[in-house]
Amino acid sequence: MSVEATLPIGPYHPALKEPEFFKLFLDGEKVVDVAIRLGYTHRGIEYLAERKTYNEIPFLVERICGICSNVHPMCFCQAVEEAWGLQVPDRARYIRTIIGELERIHSHLLWAGVAAHIIGYDTLFMHFWKHREPVCELFEVLTGNRQNYAMNCIGGVRRDIDPTKHKALILQTLSQIRPSLLRLEKAVTEDPVVRARIENVGVLSKDQARKLCVVGPVARASGLAIDVRKDEPYAAYKEVGVDVKVLTEGDVLSRMLVRLLEALESIEIVKRGLDAIPPGPIRLEPKEIVPGDGIGKVEAPRGEDIHYVRSNGTDIPERVKIRAPSYMNVPSIAPQIIGSSLADASLIIAAVDPCFCCTERIALVNVKTNRESSVDFESLAQSWRRKSKHS
Amino acid sequence: MQGGSRRLKIFDWSRRKSPWAFHLNTGSCNNCDIEIVDVLTPRFDVERFGILLQGSPRHADVLLVTGPVTRQVLPRLKRVYEQVPKPNVVVAVGTCATSTGCYEGSYNIVGPVDRVIPVDVFVPGCPPRPQAIIDGVVAALEKFKVERSD
Amino acid sequence: MLPLTANSLVHTLSNIAPLVEKLRSVLGDRFQKYSTRNERRAYVYIRKEGIRECVRVLFDQFGARLSTISAVDRNFKFDVLYHFTIDQDGLVASICVSTPKQTASLDSVTDIVPAANWIEREIQELLGIKFVGHPTPGKLLTSDDWPEDEYPLRRIG
C-alpha cells in the first residue's frame, strides 16, 4: 500500500452535530486510508447541560443539531420523564409523533437535495428543496419557527395542534408534497445516469454495519432491521404503527431509497396520527425531582438518538450524556471509502448524512512534492461532476 | 470595511449588483446554515439579486458567518478572513454569531464572531427567517455604497 | 406488558433473565448485582476487571448493539455505564462499572466492538479515564491547543 498523497477534506464541512475533518490518503485516484478529526463545532453542550436547570436544557439540547431540533429535546424529556416516573398525557405523545415525523420528511428531503447537488444534478437539488419548503412553512405555523420548534418540555409539549385549522393545513400540505415526492423518487430511481453514479458506491456490508453499530437509514440500507420506533415504541408509535423499510444492498442508492420511502411512510404516519389524536391536556407539571437515572431513545431522521440523564434531586442534573446518531454513522465512512475512487469520496461522506451542506474548504497536500495548495470545494465538485458526465 | 477610497465606481456598483458570498460555519448547530442554503433555493432564490454562494473565500465579497466561535475554529476563522479580498463585508447570521446565545460559559467557546473579526451587520434570530437573512445581506451591501460617498 | 414500578425492583423479564444468568456464570465473583428500572431498562453492576468478558458475551452471543458509554463523575470515583441495546426486545442493558478517580482506567473494548473507538476516545478526552489498549488514542473533540491534563467535564474534588 503506497500512499502517494493525502487530501484533507474540511474542516469547513457544515455537518450537523459533528463537522468533520477528513484526511484521505491516496494512491493515485484510489483512497487507501482515511483519518477523521472532530471538534470544530464542539460546543461543550454536556458541560453546559450540567450547569443549567431542567427547564432550560430542552432549549439547549434543541440547538445540538438544527435539523434534529425536535429529536434532541424529545429524547432528553423522555430520559427525564423516565427518571422521574412521569406519564406524559396521550395528546402530547401524539403531538410529539406528528412533529417528529414532519421533521423526518423535511430532513430526508433536505438530504436527498444535497446528495443530488453532490452528484452534480442541481435541477433535482432545487426540486427537492422546493418541495421541502412547504414543510418548513407548516412548522412556522404549528410551532412558531421554521426550525428549532421549542415544542417539547418535561411532561409534555408546549403548543397544541388545533384540531380544525392546523389539521386541515397539515393534510393540505401533505397532499401537496406527496405526489411531488413520488415523481421525484421515480426521477431518481429510473434515471440511468443517477443510478450509475450511486449504485454499488460506498457499500457497507451487514457484518460491518453490525460491528460499527451504525443506526438509522445507514443500518437499514445494509439489511439491519433496526428502528427505535418499532423496537421500543415511544411517543405514540405503538398506536400509529410504523412500517420499517429495510434494503440489503448497503450502497448509496439503497440509502437514498430507504430515506425516500421513509419520507413517504412518514406522511402516512402523520395522517394516521392526526386521525387518532385524542383530546385532553398536553402538558403535565412535574411535582417533584426524583433522584435516579433515565435513558431516552428516539429514532432521529439519522438513526437512534440516546440521552442518559442522572438526576440527584436538585434542579440541575448530575450528568447528561448525549449521543447523536451521526456519532455512530460517521466512523462507518472509513470501510466504505477505502478502496473507492476519490471522485466518490464526497458522495460517500454525504451518504451517511452528516448533513453535508454547501461549502467546504479543501487543502490539497501532495506528499511527494510537499507543496500545499488550496483547492476550493467547487473546483473539486467540478471533478465529481465531470465524473457524472462520463458515467 | 477596509480598502482604499479611490476605487472605481464601477467596482462598487458591480459588487452591489452581484455580490459573491462565502459561508463559514464557526460552530453553529447548522440551523442558520440550512437557512442560508434555503435562501438560495427556489422559495427565496437570491440569485435574483446576483448573489452567488462561492466555495472559496478568495472569491467572496460577503462573508456569512454562523455560530459561536469555538476554540478549534478560531485560527481558521482568522485565516479565512485574511483570505477574503478587501473591501468586503461580514454578516454574522444568527444569535450565536451575534452573542454566543445559549452557549455562553462553555469551555470550548471563544466568543461571538465580532470578538475575532470585524462584523458589519448582525442578523439576530434562532435561526433568523430567510427573509431576515436577505435583509441582512441587503443592509450589508449598503456599506459598499456608504464608503464610496466618503 | 408490566406496569411501571419503583426503582431497583427486579422485574421478572423473560428476555433479560438468560442474559443475566449467562453474565453471572461467565463473570463469577466479578458480577455484583442486577436491577431493573422498568421492563425495558436493566442495570448490571460488575467489577471493572470483567468488562471485556461482559462485552464479549453481549456483543458476540446476544447480538447486542453498543449504543453509547456514559461516564459520570462521582467526586471520588467515576461510574461508567456501557449502554447496550438488544433491538429485537427493545431493551437497554447498561453495564455499570466504577473506577477510582486518582487512577481512572478501564480496559478498552474497541477490539471487540469497533464502534467503541470514538466513544472511548471522547471519554478519555473529556473526563480523563484511560482506556488501556485503545488502538488510536488521540484528540477527537477538544481543540488543538487544549492542555493535555485538563478534562473539561471533570468536577474539582
Next chain:
Amino acid sequence: MKTAKLRIIAEVLRSLASRAYTLKYPRVASPAPQGFRGKLEYDIEKCTGCAACVQNCPAAALKSISNGDRRTIEVWYGKCIYCGRCEEVCPERAITLTTAYSLVTGRKEEIKSSVQLEINRCLRCGKPVATARQIDKVRLQVKDLVLPEDYDAYLSSLCFDCRKTVQAGLLLAGRI
C-alpha cells in the same frame, strides 16, 4: 429507462406552467404567520418587575438591574433565542413574542428594550424592598385576610429584617 430523463423535464415544465414559486420578498412584504416566535415585547402597563422571565431565560438574554430607586428589566435581542419561555412563565402575561422578525442591525448593543420600574424603599431603614407594583400586587392578593389595622399601611412597606423586628416589638407589646 429512456423516459426517466423526461420525468425531470416534465417536472421542470410543470414548474414553468405553475405560478411563480419564489417570493418577491424585499419588494412585497412577507409577514410571519400568527403565533410566530419573533421579537419579544413588554407590556409596560402590566409588568411588575418580578424578574421571573430573567430567572427562566435559557440564554440569559434578559437582565434585571436594580439601581437605587429603579429596577430595569432589559432584553437584548442579540442574545435572545426566541424560545418563548419568558412568555410562558410571566405571571402577569406582560410578555408577548410578536411576529416581528427582522432585527438586522449594524450595532448589536443597540437592539435592546427595557422596562423601568420604581422600587419602594423600607420606611424604617431605607433599604430597597421590591418594586412598587409588586407590593401593590401582594396587597391586592392579601386584601381578604383579616390583618391588624396598621399592618397593611406600615408593615407591608418595610423590608424583611425591619418587618421581623417590628413584629417582634408588636408581639412583646401584646398588640398581636
